[in-house]
Amino acid sequence: MEASKEFNAYKRTIYKALKDKFLKTALERAVTAFRKNRDAALAAFPEVVEKRERLQEIKDKVIDNLEDYVGKAREALEKSHAKTYFASDAEAANEILKDIIGTGKMIVKAKSITSEELEFNKVMTAYGNTVYETDLGEFIVQLLDEKPMHILAPAVHVPRERVAKIFSEVAGRQMPTDPKKLAMFAREFLRDKYFKADVGFSGANFITADTGTMFLVENEGNIRFVTNAPEIHVAVIGVEKLMPTLSDAMLGLEVLMRYSGYLVTAYVSMISGPAKTGDIEKVTVYGAHGPKELHVIFLDNGRLKAAKDPVYREMLRCLRCGACMYECPIYPLVSGHWGYRYMGGIGVAWTALVSGGLEKAAPLAYSCALCGRCKEICPAGIDSSKLIERLRKDLKKEGLVPEFIREMAEMVLEHGTPYPKEG
């Protein structure tokens, strides 16, 4: 049976990951540091715990009326001279992107998990463009030709020794394992790309319906270059990123920063339209110093359908702060190997409904211990265990249950015990 074959292949990957000493070292370092930072951020701003309740209400309001909010945001953006689009799925988004970007172009890219849904790098490269990931973690992952293993820290699984090795290959000289020196190498390597690039590509953490303002939260400063230096800025934004107003997004921003383990991030960019000036006789000229064009693509890709489901809709509250993953008993053992494009417990529902489908989600659905620990830390109060239990029901209905599950269920139904009799 297909479902069992998929599951067995997945099981081999997971067991291999369990034995990976590099992975273990890198994850232990990351988990310890992240938990410490997050606890410190929450201790310094204890009111954020109350704010998360307000955030959940706002998010639920948006999920109830997603299409309305998309409409409002598009109207606001168009008023500010941006071009807006609505893509029902990844393929539609890629067609729009090809039209905007064209071929033979250089693209600098900010970290965006939404772009993973589109397989942006693969599609744009095949279309004759060159793509540079500029987030340090994504840059490392791109050089290694691997997939991101965490939504915030894509190279969470790569210890410094491996970074040094791959950077040495790019540099053509031996690089030290000092993280500082490695980060400086990436800085130098990428610096001129921002100004040579034709297009800057980004996602967004929030986008407001009242003003069409996208919020981009970062520490490295690469997003500022990506969204500011090239003449064209293109953003692909999942519709669940909508917030009703600017002040709602500010609240979301505070919650996101603290739960991501930051007292404050170094940068927050707020972008509502292309650059403009009216300094000469009040004549508006677009593209003053920043981009001349801003294109914003709102992406559905299963989100609107999820919004209408009484159980799955909760997944759309996700801010992608990553807090759940570091509290999970499972994720820190195997990182993004438990996942497709979206990872960990919350990633199982995202895989099923948005990026991958039921077949890809099927093996992942049985890696959760259903302990509910993630819900306690989630600023959006998402109960991933509940989402996964619901998904297991759907997998059963669609005949995507791995063999061991089927055998166990049959044992219970026929013999009143899940355990095979000895001998």
Next chain:
Amino acid sequence: MTKNEKLGVFFGCTTAGAPHLLKGLEDFLSKTKVDYVPMGKDLCCGVPLTLAGYHDEAAEYVKKVADKLISTGITKMVTSCPHCYMMFKNEYPEEFGIELPFNVLHFVEFADELLKEGKIKLKNRKDVRILYHDPCGIGRRGPGLYEEPRRVLESCVQVVEADRNRVLGTCCGGGGLLRASLPKLAVAAAKRKIQDDVLPKGVDTIVTSCPFCTLNLADGAAEIADKEIKVFDLPQFLAEQMED
């Protein structure tokens, strides 16, 4: 317990299938000298079906289980398995519309009750330090039975807390069918939990209130070569601490 009460003890297939856990619960019950109807030694509550998404098939099955339990005429049922507990307490009425005509208690509630009523006498062994692990089933995914087991344990030994405990406790990895689907991953989670939570506290004994947690933590402990960590299910641990 009043005269009209008839107690049932639902062992559950995981406890029944592990000789040391079964003996622990039976020893505890015999030392308390309570009368009870043993049940669930060869009758699964049906939780593997709901965890596997087999709700349609489970409907008929759980009805049969409920009928069997009801036919014994018990007025109160105790189970030491959080999975069975949550199944009877929540899933039977909410998912399958079956109202059981008796109260369902988890073992930690039962032991706490017995202690309050002075029906169990535990040895005073305050020199013994144990770490209590909160099972998710009666904790954050259940009614939050955090204080009951601690009250009982604190009456005989010294309870050491993990830095993350109660609602924030780290899962052992033994639930959600993980021990069936990816056993090595489940055990790796238990090993990590012991390394993170238990070893830094200088404790060599873990007590918990779930057969899955007990078995999984024991498997995790077995993978830690340089230190021997003992893991007990609460009934089993209490049986050893009881005056004969």
